[in-house]
Amino acid sequence: MTTTNDQTYINRTLKGDTNAFSFLVEQYKGMVYSLALKMMKNREEAEEVSQDTFIKAYKKLDKFKGESKFSTWLYKITYRNCLDAIKKNKEKYRNDTIDEITINKISEAENILENLERKERAAVMNTCLLKLPEEERSILWMFYFEELSLKEIITVTDLSEANVKVKLHRARKRLLTIVKRDVEPELINHYGRK
Amino acid sequence: MGENKHIEELNAFAKKYINEIEKESPSIDFTKNVMHSIMEYEKSEIYTPNSLISKRTWILLAGILMVGIFYVSKGKSLGTIGFSKINWDISSKIRMPNLFENISVSNIMIYACFFFTVLIFAQIYFLKKRFETNLKS
Numbered sequence: 001m002t003t004t005n006d007q008t009y010i011n012r013t014l015k016g017d018t019n020a021f022s023f024l025v026e027q028y029k030g031m032v033y034s035l036a037l038k039m040m041k042n043r044e045e046a047e048e049v050s051q052d053t054f055i056k057a058y059k060k061l062d063k064f065k066g067e068s069k070f071s072t073w074l075y076k077i078t079y080r081n082c083l084d085a086i087k088k089n090k091e092k093y094r095n096d097t098i099d100e101i102t103i104n105k106i107s108e109a110e111n112i113l114e115n116l117e118r119k120e121r122a123a124v125m126n127t128c129l130l131k132l133p134e135e136e137r138s139i140l141w142m143f144y145f146e147e148l149s150l151k152e153i154i155t156v157t158d159l160s161e162a163n164v165k166v167k168l169h170r171a172r173k174r175l176l177t178i179v180k181r182d183v184e185p186e187l188i189n190h191y192g193r194k
Numbered sequence: 195m196g197e198n199k200h201i202e203e204l205n206a207f208a209k210k211y212i213n214e215i216e217k218e219s220p221s222i223d224f225t226k227n228v229m230h231s232i233m234e235y236e237k238s239e240i241y242t243p244n245s246l247i248s249k250r251t252w253i254l255l256a257g258i259l260m261v262g263i264f265y266v267s268k269g270k271s272l273g274t275i276g277f278s279k280i281n282w283d284i285s286s287k288i289r290m291p292n293l294f295e296n297i298s299v300s301n302i303m304i305y306a307c308f309f310f311t312v313l314i315f316a317q318i319y320f321l322k323k324r325f326e327t328n329l330k331s
Contacts, residue, residue, distance in 0.1 A: 018232060022228075025228050025229065026225050033220040033224070037218055043218075047220050051224070051228050051231065054228045055235065058232050106200075106203045109207065122215050126216075129212065141212070144209050145213060169204075172204045175208060176204065176207065
């Protein structure tokens with residue numbers, strides 16, 4: 001499943017060429033960091049968790065059997081690391097959970113977002129995404145941004161297929177609710193428009 | 195049908211707007227920092243020097259030596275503890291030309307050589323054990 005190129009560098013690392021591992025770090029640092037950032041919501045902590053992910057991956061490299069993509073295996077370590085870090089500091093990562101998912105009209109949320117410039121919209125969406133619970137947030141990120149398949153997400157999260165699907169659906173609806181709840185009043189405040 | 199359509203629309207909404215989010219990158223020194231930590235880890239894994247013979251063994255050896263010295267100082271010769279019963283004269287058992295015929299060696303010297311040999315063999319045992327442990331890890 002792993003690309004030949006990745007496997008070449010993995011083999012070289014396992015044979016004692018430590019520097020070959022830097023290729024893998026360079027290749028996957030963006031992917032690991034972006035997931036960590038989405039889960040940790042803080043640059044410094046995301047950087048720390050990402051570095052720890054690569055160090056753990058290096059130490060456990062002989063346990064990687066190539067049954068999944070190397071990137072999926074790395075994602076799994078990142079996801080676990082983030083959850084552990086969040087668990088250690090539960091209070092800090094308490095989410096502003098929205099229990100009620102009331103908005104069903106997608107067009108309403110779309111109208112709000114289309115009123116914004118692309119760059120501004122991206123920033124707003126990022127803020128809204130960060131308001132989701134970390135599990136839902138990471139699943140949405142992996143599915144839509146990193147374009148991981150459901151099977152890959154199941155491997156990373158160790159959740160059942162049904163569970164991933166439910167969380168994905170809830171996450172989408174919750175995101176829609178957050179956009180409507182938080183962005184619309186802000187727009188009215190700033191621009192006096194709806 | 196209605197529910198499916200709603201799910202599809204939700205899917206399209208999430209896909210469109212999440213993809214617009216800009217991907218952020220780690221610091222410039224990220225790879226350098228990771229590789230530095232890995233090198234540090236490798237260094238610590240190569241060899242951790244520690245004493246070949248443990249403190250406990252040294253105390254035990256010192257104890258045996260002290261007992262020996264005490265025994266001798268009390269006026270009892272080593273002969274009484276059985277050394278005289280050992281036939282050191284191996285020349286009668288091995289028919290070889292005696293190359294050291296003209297060299298006379300005192301009993302003390304023989305005892306010293308004996309203990310020295312024992313010490314070397316003991317060290318071989320400890321070294322073998324150490325190398326085996328190091329290679330396994």
